[in-house]
Amino acid sequence: MDSQARDTNKLDCAFNASFASLNVAKVMMKERGMEYSMSNFKLLMTNTFLTKRIFDVSRYRPNQTLINHIFKELFGCAA
Numbered sequence: 001m002d003s004q005a006r007d008t009n010k011l012d013c014a015f016n017a018s019f020a021s022l023n024v025a026k027v028m029m030k031e032r033g034m035e036y037s038m039s040n041f042k043l044l045m046t047n048t049f050l051t052k053r054i055f056d057v058s059r060y061r062p063n064q065t066l067i068n069h070i071f072k073e074l075f076g077c078a079a
Contacts, residue, residue, distance in 0.1 A: 005011050025041040034040060055062065 005014060022038075025038065026036050029036045029041055029044075032044075034044075
């Protein structure tokens with residue numbers, strides 16, 4: 001939406017990048033068993049980034065096994 005390009009090649013590149021990001025978002029949401037919504041995807045990515053950033057800055061290393069179990073339980077993948 002922000003591209004002001006007039007050249008056909010530049011417009012093709014912008015359209016392809018847009019559709020590629022949309023397809024990646026759809027696949028990621030489908031893999032997690034979530035209904036696709038761009039706002040849900042943006043929220044998921046923002047929360048993931050902020051959580052990772054907090055752990056990186058604090059230099060705290062959480063128990064990865066526990067995190068994976070909680071994640072699977074939250075998304076209904078646990079037995």
